[in-house]
Amino acid sequence: MSALVLNNLSKTYTKGAVIAVDNFSLKVEKGELFGLIGPDGAGKTSIFRMLTTLLLPDGGSATVDGYDIVKDYKAIRNRVGYMPGKFSLYQDMTIEENLDFFATVFGTTVQENYELIKDIYVQIEPFKDRRAGKLSGGMKQKLALCCALIHKPTVLFLDEPTTGVDSVSRKEFWEMLKRLKEQGITIMVSTPYMDEATLCDRIALMQTGKILSIDTPQNIISAYPENLYAIKSNKMFKLLKDLRQYENTLSCFAFGEYLHLSLVNDTQTTLNELNEWLKNNEHLNIEIKKIEATIEDCFIKLLNTQNANTGN
Amino acid sequence: MKQFFTFVKKEFYHVFRDKKTLLMLFGLPISMIILFGFALTNEIKNAKIVIVDYSKDVVTQQIISKIEASKYFDVERSLYSHEQLEAAFKEGKIKMAIVFPEKFNENLLHLNKAQVQVIADATDINTATTLSNYVSAIIGDYQIQLLKNKNVPMRIVPELRMLYNPQLKGEYTFIPGMMAMIMMLVCVMMTSISIVKEKELGTMEILLVSPFKPFMVILSKFVPYLIISLINVTSILLLSWLFLDLPVKGSILLFYAESLLFILTSLSLGLLISVNSESQQTAMFISLMATMLPTMLLSGFMFPIENMPLPLQTVSNLVPSKWFYIIVRSIMIKGSGFSAVWKETLILAGITFFLLIVSLKKFKIRLA
Numbered sequence: 001m002s003a004l005v006l007n008n009l010s011k012t013y014t015k016g017a018v019i020a021v022d023n024f025s026l027k028v029e030k031g032e033l034f035g036l037i038g039p040d041g042a043g044k045t046s047i048f049r050m051l052t053t054l055l056l057p058d059g060g061s062a063t064v065d066g067y068d069i070v071k072d073y074k075a076i077r078n079r080v081g082y083m084p085g086k087f088s089l090y091q092d093m094t095i096e097e098n099l100d101f102f103a104t105v106f107g108t109t110v111q112e113n114y115e116l117i118k119d120i121y122v123q124i125e126p127f128k129d130r131r132a133g134k135l136s137g138g139m140k141q142k143l144a145l146c147c148a149l150i151h152k153p154t155v156l157f158l159d160e161p162t163t164g165v166d167s168v169s170r171k172e173f174w175e176m177l178k179r180l181k182e183q184g185i186t187i188m189v190s191t192p193y194m195d196e197a198t199l200c201d202r203i204a205l206m207q208t209g210k211i212l213s214i215d216t217p218q219n220i221i222s223a224y225p226e227n228l229y230a231i232k233s234n235k236m237f238k239l240l241k242d243l244r245q246y247e248n249t250l251s252c253f254a255f256g257e258y259l260h261l262s263l264v265n266d267t268q269t270t271l272n273e274l275n276e277w278l279k280n281n282e283h284l285n286i287e288i289k290k291i292e293a294t295i296e297d298c299f300i301k302l303l304n305t306q307n308a309n310t311g312n
Numbered sequence: 313m314k315q316f317f318t319f320v321k322k323e324f325y326h327v328f329r330d331k332k333t334l335l336m337l338f339g340l341p342i343s344m345i346i347l348f349g350f351a352l353t354n355e356i357k358n359a360k361i362v363i364v365d366y367s368k369d370v371v372t373q374q375i376i377s378k379i380e381a382s383k384y385f386d387v388e389r390s391l392y393s394h395e396q397l398e399a400a401f402k403e404g405k406i407k408m409a410i411v412f413p414e415k416f417n418e419n420l421l422h423l424n425k426a427q428v429q430v431i432a433d434a435t436d437i438n439t440a441t442t443l444s445n446y447v448s449a450i451i452g453d454y455q456i457q458l459l460k461n462k463n464v465p466m467r468i469v470p471e472l473r474m475l476y477n478p479q480l481k482g483e484y485t486f487i488p489g490m491m492a493m494i495m496m497l498v499c500v501m502m503t504s505i506s507i508v509k510e511k512e513l514g515t516m517e518i519l520l521v522s523p524f525k526p527f528m529v530i531l532s533k534f535v536p537y538l539i540i541s542l543i544n545v546t547s548i549l550l551l552s553w554l555f556l557d558l559p560v561k562g563s564i565l566l567f568y569a570e571s572l573l574f575i576l577t578s579l580s581l582g583l584l585i586s587v588n589s590e591s592q593q594t595a596m597f598i599s600l601m602a603t604m605l606p607t608m609l610l611s612g613f614m615f616p617i618e619n620m621p622l623p624l625q626t627v628s629n630l631v632p633s634k635w636f637y638i639i640v641r642s643i644m645i646k647g648s649g650f651s652a653v654w655k656e657t658l659i660l661a662g663i664t665f666f667l668l669i670v671s672l673k674k675f676k677i678r679l680a
Contacts, residue, residue, distance in 0.1 A: 053520075054520055056678060077521050077522060078523045084514050084517050087514070088515050088517055088518050089515065092325060092329045097322075097325065101322050102518075104315055105315060105318070105319075106522055106523060107315065147518075
C-alpha cells in the first residue's frame with residue numbers, strides 16, 4: 001500500500017474562479033522522500049492542506065496511509081506530522097514548553113520518542129529556556145520539526161521548511177530529513193528552491209496547480225532533450241540580447257554568472273560559427289562550455305513546452 | 313485529563329507573559345471603580361454659591377444657616393449688585409446665587425408670600441438642576457417647619473422614603489452596572505481575541521492536525537478568564553465595601569454563583585465572536601460593539617429601559633447584562649434571595665446555553 005495516493009485531486013478558491021490544484025494525481029511509496037517543487041502560487045500549500053485534512057478537495061480523492069482525507073480525517077490527524085509554511089508555534093512559550101505541550105496534545109511524552117528528535121533537539125537544547133519568538137529562523141525550523149515529529153508520525157508533511165533559512169541551516173535540515181527517512185517515515189516536502197530538488201527521492205515539478213513532470217531528479221535531468229552550454233563574455237547584458245536574436249538560438253536565459261543556451265543545429269560547426277559571430281559583435285573574453293542541465297533548466301524547459309502547447 | 317491541564321497551563325502562560333494585557337485585566341476594574349466612585353459622580357459637593365441677603369431678618373438668617381449647614385454648598389455671603397453677580401458668573405467663580413429681596417419676613421407675614429431668587433449657571437445643565445433642586449428642597453423643608461407653627465386647616469405632607477438607598481447614592485446603580493461591564497469586557501474580548509490569535513498565528517492549523525477535541529481547547533481558554541473574572545468580582549466587592557461603604561446585603565454565595573453564570577455567558581459570547589472573525593482586530597471591534605454599547609445603553613444601568621420605545625425594550629431583553637444588572641441589584645442592594653431572581657437566572661442560563669451550542673456547532677474543524 002502506498003503512503004500517499006492522490007487521484008485527480010482539485011481545489012479551487014473564490015467559487016471556482018481561482019484554480020489552485022488542477023487534477024493532481026500521484027503516488028508516494030512508504031519511506032519515500034518526495035518533493036513538491038514549484039514557485040510561489042503553484043498550489044503546494046493547498047495540496048498539503050488537503051492531505052492534512054485542513055481543506056476539503058473540490059474534486060478527486062486522496063488517501064494518506066490508506067485513510068480517506070475526507071471520511072477518515074480523524075484517523076489521519078492522529079498519525080501525521082505537519083509543519084506549516086509559516087512558523088506556527090507559541091512565540092511566548094520556551095522551546096521546552098512548546099515541545100512538552102505538543103507532546104501532550106498528541107498523547108505522548110518527550111521522553112518516549114526522544115530518540116527520534118534527539119539529533120535535531122541537541123542543537124537547540126542549549127536554548128531550551130528561550131522563548132520561541134526570540135529564536136533565529138533556522139532554530140525555529142528545527143523546533144517546529146521537533147514538534148511535528150514528537151508523536152512519531154507515519155507521514156510527515158513539511159511545507160516549505162527551508163524558506164527564510166540560511167544556507168548552512170538548510171543543508172543541515174536536509175540531512176536531518178534523510179536520517180528521518182531511514183527511520184521509515186514517509187516525508188512529503190515542498191520547496192521553491194530548485195537546488196534542493198536533487199536531495200529528494202522523487203519530485204513533482206509543478207506550476208499553477210498542474211504537474212509538469214514526476215520522476216527521480218536524475219531522470220528528469222537526463223530527460224533534458226538538448227545540449228546545454230554556459231556562456232560568459234565581458235558584456236553580459238548585450239550578450240543576452242544578442243543571443244536571443246541569434247538565428248541558431250533555441251533558448252537562452254540568465255543563470256547566475258552565466259547564460260544557459262541551447263542551439264537549434266547543435267554541431268561543432270554551429271558552435272564555431274557562434275564564437276565567430278560573437279567576436280564580430282564586440283564580445284571579448286568569450287567562454288563557452290558544455291554543462292549538465294539542472295532541475296531549474298528542466299523546469300524552465302517544461303514550462304516553455306507547456307506554454308507552447310496551450311498556446312500562451 | 314492530562315491534555316486538558318496542559319492546555320490550561322498553556323493559556324496561563326499566554327495570560328501571564330503578556331504584561332500589558334495582564335495590567336489591563338486587573339487594573340481595569342480598580343480604575344473604573346475609583347473613577348466612577350470618586351471622580352465621576354452626579355452628586356455635587358462644595359459648589360461655590362453666593363447668597364445676597366438684602367433683608368437680613370430672622371427668616372432669611374434661618375434659611376441661610378440651613379443652606380450653610382448642607383455639605384453641598386460652599387457659601388459666601390455678600391451684598392453683590394446685579395452686575396457684580398453677572399461678572400462672577402461669567403468668570404466661573406460661582407455656580408449659583410440666591411438673592412433674598414428686602415423685607416422678606418415682612419412680606420411673608422403680611423402678604424403670606426415672599427419671593428427668593430435662585431440664579432444658576434446653566435451652562436452645565438446637570439449641576440444647575442441638581443443645585444436648584446437642593447435649594448428648593450431646603451426651602452421647602454423650612455416652609456413645612458413654618459406651617460407646623462400655624463393653624464392651617466388642611467395640608468398634605470408627603471412622607472418620602474427612598475427604599476434601599478435612602479441617601480440616593482450613585483454607587484448603588486453604578487457598581488452593578490460596572491460589574492456587568494467589566495466582566496463583559498474581560499471575558500468577551502479576551503476569549504475572542506485569544507482564540508482568533510491562534511488562527512492568526514497559524515497554531516490553530518497545527519492543533520487541528522492533532523487528536524485534540526475542539527471542546528477541550530475552548531474549555532481550556534475559558535478557565536484563566538473565568539478565574540481572573542472571579543478575582544475581579546472579589547476586588548470590586550472589596551473596593552465597594554471598604555471605600556464606598558456598600559456591602560452585599562444578600563447572600564455572598566448566591567452572588568458568586570450568579571456572577572459565575574454571567575461570566576460563562578460572556579465567555580460563550582466571546583467564543584461566538586471568535587468563531588466568526590478572522591483577525592484579532594475584527595474580534596476586538598466586534599467585542600467592543602457587542603459589550604460596551606448594549607451594556608451602557610440597554611442594560612438599564614445608565615438609561616431607564618421603561619422610558620425607551622417598545623422596539624428598543626424588546627431588544628434589551630437580548631442583552632445579557634440587563635439580566636445580570638437586575639440580579640446584582642437585587643442581591644447586593646435589596647438583599648433578595650434566589651426566589652426573587654430565579655426568572656432572570658433562567659433567562660441568563662438560556663442565553664448562555666444557546667450561545668454555547670451555536671458556537672460549538674459553528675466551530676470549524678477545517679480551515680475553510
